[in-house]
Amino acid sequence: LDPRTLETLGVERFGGKLERAVSAHAKVDPVSGELLFFDYATTPPYMTYSVVSARGELTHHEPIDLPGSRLPHDMAFTEHYSLLMDLPLFWDPQLLERKVHKVTYYPEMPSRFGILPRYGTNADVTWFEASPCYIYHVVNAWEEGDEFVMDACRVIQAEPGAKRGEGELARMRAFLRLEAQLCRWRFNLATGAVTEDQLDDEKTEWPTINRHKMGRTSRYAYNSMVPHYEGLVKYDTLRGTSEKYLFGAGRTSNEAPFAPRAGARDEDDGYVVTFVADANAANSSEVVILDAKNFAAGPVARVRIPQRVPVGFHSTWIPGDQIRAR
Ligand SMILES: [Fe+2]
Known part of the structure; x- marks a missing residue:
């Protein structure tokens, strides 16, 4: 493609x-x-x-x-x-x-x-x-x-x-x-x-990580709550802890890829990006961006988009300089 x-x-x-x-x-x-x-x-x-x-x-x-x-x-x-x-x-x-x-x-x-x-x-x-x-x-x-x-x-x-x-x-x-x-x-x-x-007992799926850590020791994962997609969970598997962010009544997210901050050194120095659909408003979706280091605090940015993105899709984050024009 x-x-x-x-x-x-x-x-x-x-x-x-x-x-x-x-x-x-x-x-x-x-x-x-x-x-x-x-x-x-x-x-x-x-x-x-x-x-x-x-x-x-x-x-x-x-x-x-x-x-x-x-x-x-x-x-x-x-x-x-x-x-x-x-x-x-x-x-x-x-x-x-x-x-x-x-x-x-x-x-x-x-x-x-x-x-x-x-x-x-x-x-x-x-x-x-x-x-x-x-x-x-x-x-x-x-x-x-x-x-x-x-x-x-x-x-x-x-x-x-x-x-x-x-x-x-x-x-x-x-x-x-x-x-x-x-x-x-x-x-x-x-x-x-x-x-x-x-x-963990919590039901989660659609895991994402800092892709620089693929195949190498990692401690953080960002999973979607299932089966209702009402929020995301950040896991720290080294400490055995987790943090949660819920999007609010009627709002559901998708797989939430991790986007490293430019110049990041820590594994969780970056952003968790997802599409959130709002059942309260027809055909309404947002791109929601969470600070991975301050996960439970909620979005640092919300971008309204003109098309509803239904729940349950895979997503990925690719830095712009890695997308080559044909
Ligand atoms: Fe899959």
Whole structure:
């Protein structure tokens, strides 16, 4: 896409080399500039894993063995490793053979997390088993000694029950009422041990961090309160504390990316930026900017915009000098 106009420019094949798709949540290493991503398919290989250099060349592309067709939404990476997910929420395989796509949770199966060196092959993947769950979004990951540490939002009810009276869209609406909690997994690459700790009872998702910290130790995350998006939570996972800002009755936010202040040194020296829709005023939205260091104090700026932005979209913040005109 043209980043200024969002016009479609064409399909990116990274020099004609990439024949597979690119998943949601492709990730950029802020140090090397490499783009890391996976994809998934309904026929083998069920997953591929790729690295694209900062110059836009596909430098690594590897099929990853999975026991069947899966539906991972995100991945994680550290300075030296990447993590891929095989979680027990996927299309019912029998129905899939008949081209029916029914997302089904299999709580009798474990969650599997595969860790490989950034330029590793399928044979280099170490698979770790943990309790069954589904994860949409990873907060961040980093290395601590032999451990690969990952913070992510663990979905509370992977296959939510549809409510009566919501008609034919009931099942879809149930999935949209996403509820999750911040959790930390530790995968020990030397011993194979896995620990999994819930860091907060509050239901939050759509995590964002200071992107300069991607793949490196980080302590702050900015999450949306779910399922109603009535506010944002700033986590300090080093101190184990959190702060909250609520937007007020009828006002709902979206994913809230972190924008570092120019010349910032501290991880949380910057702004948290989000779209807020106001149900009290038709077609009304604002861009709301919070000071990340003074989070609970409320907005430092509100910018009314001419178009309502509905709740629940991904967003990102990109410094203007990184958006190249074509
Ligand atoms: Fe997503």
